[in-house]
Every structure is written in structure tokens, then in C-alpha cells.
Amino acid sequence: QLQLQESGPGLVKPSETLSLTCIVSGGSISTSSYYWGWIRQPPGKGPEWIGSMDYSGITYYNPSLKSRVTISVDTSKNQFSLNLGSVTAADTAVYYCTRQFSHAISSGRHVFDSWAQGTLVTVSS
Amino acid sequence: QSALTQPASVSGSPGQSITISCTGTSSDIGAYNYVSWYQQHPGKAPKLMIYDVSRRPSGLSSRFSGSKSGNTASLTISGLQAEDEADYYCTSYTSSSSVVFGGGTKLTVL
Numbered sequence: 308q309l310q311l312q313e314s315g316p317g318l319v320k321p322s323e324t325l326s327l328t329c330i331v332s333g334g335s336i337s338t339s340s341y342y343w344g345w346i347r348q349p350p351g352k353g354p355e356w357i358g359s360m361d362y363s364g365i366t367y368y369n370p371s372l373k374s375r376v377t378i379s380v381d382t383s384k385n386q387f388s389l390n391l392g393s394v395t396a397a398d399t400a401v402y403y404c405t406r407q408f409s410h411a412i413s414s415g416r417h418v419f420d421s422w423a424q425g426t427l428v429t430v431s432s
Numbered sequence: 433q434s435a436l437t438q439p440a441s442v443s444g445s446p447g448q449s450i451t452i453s454c455t456g457t458s459s460d461i462g463a464y465n466y467v468s469w470y471q472q473h474p475g476k477a478p479k480l481m482i483y484d485v486s487r488r489p490s491g492l493s494s495r496f497s498g499s500k501s502g503n504t505a506s507l508t509i510s511g512l513q514a515e516d517e518a519d520y521y522c523t524s525y526t527s528s529s530s531v532v533f534g535g536g537t538k539l540t541v542l
Contacts, residue, residue, distance in 0.1 A: 352535075352536075353435060353521055353533045353534060353535050353536045354470075354478065354521060354523075354533045355533065356523075356530065356531040356532075356533070367529075369530050369531070370528055370529060370530055371530070403477055403478075408483075414466075415464055415466050415525030415526075415529070415531075416466050416484070416525070417466065417468075417523070417525060417531045418466075418468055418480065418483040418484070419468070419470075419478075419480060420480050420483075420489060422477035422478055422479070423477065424476075424477055425477050
């Protein structure tokens with residue numbers, strides 16, 4: 308059974324870069340059937356899509372975050388990562404790594420069928 | 433982009449049916465049949481309940497169903513059960529090449 312687990316610091320200083328890694332177990336990240344991505348949820352608010360990537364490096368980013376976001380994949384370690392630069396307090400949220408269907412994703416079909424438990428990242432000095 | 437509009441809360445008694453609405457625009461819900469619904473219990477990750485407007489993931493109870501009319505999507509839960517009490521979020525693809533979530537609806541089972 309597929310499992311996703313985030314790892315990374317829970318506290319990041321303003322203006323620095325938030326970096327998280329998602330370790331995938333119970334399945335290979337090198338599959339054309341799925342994309343891998345990140346979603347965040349500020350405390351008490353609804354989720355926000357950050358971006359998605361497949362194992363070959365094709366990426367889709369939220370236009371509102373695109374200038375600050377990089378998602379990368381390491382197939383040798385079966386994991387993928389998120390870097391979010393120039394963070395502010397508004398970036399404080401629970402960050403989830405996810406798996407999503409790849410079929411028709413280029414047409415906008417973003418379906419997040421598996422989620423990790425989430426990790427709280429606080430931006431504060 | 434603006435979030436999709438959902439009622440803040442809905443409630444129902446066990447065995448009853450409830451419907452949660454999700455209102456967007458002609459640039460998101462009205463333009464694409466890519467509406468999904470997620471259930472989130474407190475302190476847990478969201479769980480996919482409905483995708484492509486009305487499709488259920490394998491193994492999900494048929495008590496959950498989805499539909500769409502114009503710029504508004506709906507999630508209906510029939511035969512309400514105590515474990516259905518949770519927050520529910522809708523999502524849609526948008527013409528600005530993004531994915532937008534609703535603000536969430538808290539379902540209370542009385």
C-alpha cells in the first residue's frame with residue numbers, strides 16, 4: 308500500500324527558503340500513471356495547490372506561487388521535494404505531499420488520490 | 433484566484449440526506465468537468481471522495497454522489513452517519529491553469 312511521508316524543518320525564518328521532502332514507499336515514483344505534488348493548508352483555512360511534477364520532470368505550478376516554487380524528483384531515492392523561496396508569515400501552513408492521476412492532467416484534470424499526513428511549517432524569526 | 437464558495441456549515445440527522453453546494457464561475461466549474469470533493473476529519477489529511485464531478489474512487493460508499501449544473505457543483509450524502517461529520521472541500525481547475533479549492537463546509541451530524 309502506498310505511503311507518503313514528509314520530512315523537513317518545522318520552523319523557517321522569514322525571507323529564507325522552505326524545503327521539504329516526501330518519501331514514497333509501497334510504490335515506485337517512476338510511473339507514468341501518476342504525478343507527485345504539494346498542497347498546503349493554512350491554519351483554519353482551505354487547502355491551496357502548490358504544484359505537481361511527474362518522474363520525468365514535467366511540472367505544473369500554481370501561477371500565484373510559481374515565481375518562488377521549485378518541485379524536483381529523485382527517482383533513485385523514490386522521493387520528491389519542494390523548495391519555496393522568500394517565505395513570509397503568510398506561508399505558515401500544514402504542507403501535504405500528494406499523489407495524483409496523470410491521465411488528462413495536461414487538460415486540467417488534477418485529482419489528488421493519496422495524501423501524506425501533513426507537516427506544519429511555521430515561518431517566524 | 434478567488435476560492436470557490438461553499439456554505440460554512442450544514443447539518444443533518446442520522447439517516448437523512450444533505451447537499452453541499454460549491455459555486456464558482458464560468459472560468460472554473462462552469463468551464464471544466466474537473467470538480468473533486470475531499471473529506472477532512474480534524475487533524476487528518478483530506479481524503480478524495482468524488483472526482484470528475486460525479487465519479488467515486490474504488491471502494492467508496494455509494495452514499496456519496498456528486499453533480500454539477502452551470503457554475504455550481506454539489507455533493508450529496510445520503511443515509512447520513514456519525515462518521516460523515518467532517519469538513520468538506522470542493523476543487524476545480526481554472527482557466528488560469530490553476531486548481532482552486534472551496535473555503536470548506538463543516539458537516540455536523542446531529
